[in-house]
Amino acid sequence: MSPAGDQLTQPRAVHHAVCLGCGCACDDIAVHVFNDRITEARNACALGVRWFGDGVIPSAIRVNGADAALSEALATISTSIKQARQTAIYLAPEITCEAQREAIALGDLVRGVVDTISSATVLPTILASQERGRASATLGEIRNRADVVVFWGVDPNERYPRFPSRYAPEPIGLYVDGGRNGRRVIAVDVGTSRGPADADVRFAVDAQHEVTTLIAAAAMVRKPEMSFDEPLASTAALLAKELRAGRYVALVADAEQQVDAQRAEALITLTQTLNGSTRCALNMLRAGGNRSGAEAVLTAHAGYPTGVSFANGVPLYRPHDSTRSADTALVVGDASQVPADVMARFSGGPVAIIGPRASVHRPAQSQAGLSADERAAQAARAAVVTIDTGIAGIHVNGTALRMDDVPLRLRPSLHRGLDPAEVLRALRERVLQ
């Protein structure tokens, strides 16, 4: 369990490493290491380079701010959990599917609640797809087939920088000989959310008319001859015509941009409808750190992708409020990525963090007069226990899912930092004692 020091002083490289800096999960990174530091993440985009950093991370274990042995830290968390009315186990980013599995097992054991960051970030998209299903594809299918690529209110270059070069529109595909020249790129600017600048054709849609436009476009895909007596009808008609002309249409939107349920449902409806006359796949872009993995593992083990309460000894779906009645929290993963209002919710009781950089937080002060953001920061600082671990894919081995649920084997380049999966297994043993 102790972090193994990397004694190698010769430069070395790990090839085909997976970057979890965003949901693209590019697996062609050559990570160069010298003196136990990452010196280069070749092939990575700027976002990926930041994600890898130099690989240096803290490795402290603290109880109430003081350095402690792992056994003491686990004993303290175990006591908190046993004394709690209910424990919230929160799956933050940057952990493997194996660690997610252990965290869920613990939640089941202690009749806690297990939530994921998806409840706070992409819940409307999840609920809409549970209501309607979806027409989708893995990203390689877009790369190899899509001759029409629609970026709906998103420029992938901003938050998913290698999406265009790895998936679409740039690569030559099995059925898209010309690469970028073989594809028609459509940018739909929704309010201030603009599509890529180099699109072949652009549409502008008022944010308030977005859902209506999607619905109208779906109607016109179904019945091209129909007409609307509305200002947005011409946009919808032109859009529908473009979409119908595609052989295989990829509709790309960003799930992380606070998509509301109606918008998510309308996007699903349009893509499903397009499969009546042509083929179409909806790709909802997702951020990094194996977020999709948390949803998949929780679904496999508990039946729901996020927000599960085990309070009654069985998993129940509580995606809107699963953690509200918890009086103890265990955050597994990178707490700095957890939304402020979620961390603020945990501030009333003991908080433990098992994850990368957990120890950068300090003991709590009074909360009087603090904003939500400040309370969140303080909740993190107030953590009774912090256990620093490695980052999945940089220090920790295991599996992560790409945004389209394709599983990838991680290739950590540095051999230091605890593995949260092992820490959680040890914690479970402690709780069972």
Add this chain to the structure above:
Amino acid sequence: MTQLRISGGIVYDPANGVDGIVRDICIDGGTIVDSVSPAATVVDASGMIVMPGGVDIHSHVAGSSVNLARRLLPEEHLAEPVAAPELVDGLARSGAGGTVPTTFTTGYRYAGLGYTTVFDAAVAPVAARTSHAEFDATPIVDGGFFVLLGNDEYLLRLIDAGEQQQARDYAAWIIGAAGGYAIKVVNPGGVELWKRGARERTDLDTPIGSSRVTPRAILETLVDAGNALGLPHAAHIHCNNLGTAGNVTTTLASMRAVEGRRAHFTHLQFHSYGTANGGGWSSGARELIEYVNTNSHVTGDVGQVMFGPATTLTADGPVEYLLATSSGRKWVNVDIELETGCGIVPYTYKNKAAVAALQWAVGLELFLLSADPWRVVLSTDHPNGGSFLAYPELIRLLMDRAYRDDQLKRVNQKLLAGSALLDGIAREYSLNEIAIITRAAPARILGLTRKGHLGVGADADVTVYASDPDVSRMFATPRYVIKGGTLVVEEGQLRRSPSGRRLHVRPGYDPQVERGLREFFDRYATIAFDNYPVGPLRDAPCATTGGR
């Protein structure tokens, strides 16, 4: 591991010619042995029925597509939360039921039904890692999966180039890379056509881009590959045109295309429809089963439809598109890069619905007209035709004519004209035949030499049923289940939950095949070639007898 003696039971072990004979079964560790010491733990099975553990040859339980179905069904899971069993050791897990249960619940339920081996019938190799992770979380049962190859882009290219030997080497490579057990063919070429926008029927000689690439060529290539590689299980084939009126013609043509060659045709029921006068639906079961009865190269499982809720879940994307369109139910389609597809539609088979009633009748006809239980075995294509939990009810339909005839009266008769079932089939399956179609034959067809029987050296997977005139109840609630020598069900209660083993193969191949494959990966795949294989598995691979 301890020694066990299952004492005084009436043993049905058809693989060893034992048909209802009272004898003891001795277990040492995970294996069946000749004798055990007097100190061995005794399981008193006096007057009870003893059979090998059940073997499910075709189910959908572990993988990304199954998980997409779970995710689609929160309402089913909310309706049936499942508490953790009270185990005497190990960490018990809660879960959810419905037609697509959670992983731990799936393992517990299979074991609780007396099944100890389960195969997932359709895994996209690119997502194999997820299937292994889900099997790791599906306790008790030994499990494995079949690797989807019937619409694989690289394979289709090799067929187009006439590279049959390379196609075999590629099949060997990808099965090993995925940690799979056998080759699966789903709607050969038809999923690829769906990705290209086609929706019409696919015939055996429909070109898939090139006249050299046809469903027939794909079938022949993969059947030959499975046999040449000496895989323990033959190519497992889901024919073209599933679920359409008149598709029995396609199914028979597919069987003839590989005549004389070992091949397994799955969920025959969904492929055995004729056309009535005027183009409607009718039963094609008689025609189909007559061919199967007289052609020993063919094995099959039935894929029985059971009335009630189901979830249709298949790599056959175009089928689900049609079902979604006709049913109006929610629908998932995911095209999976370079390999296959995935479609999901929740569905309910109603006995008053004409087509569902026909499907139910066709399945029963296939069972009841089958001349060789060793070649036509039980499945519901879980969860497509119904849950595996419906197996006991299905067994009752096969064993109890009066019950079956009574059920027949309750179903919509509109499309049943010409069905042998309406003519009255007197056959009732014996317990020995049930033991064949639920364990001995599936194990034999799968090439599992240590499963499906109770001879010395077999895996100690044993199910003990308390004799009950209601066979449905009897098969639903075994009194004891032993898995690998561990008593997992005692007095009808699940008490232990050991991990199951992974059943997989690693056939040999000419490494030269990797050269062209690497180039293909570099150009078209989104995963690095070196990242594709799942890597070494905990359990050793099962033996193959061919390959290079």
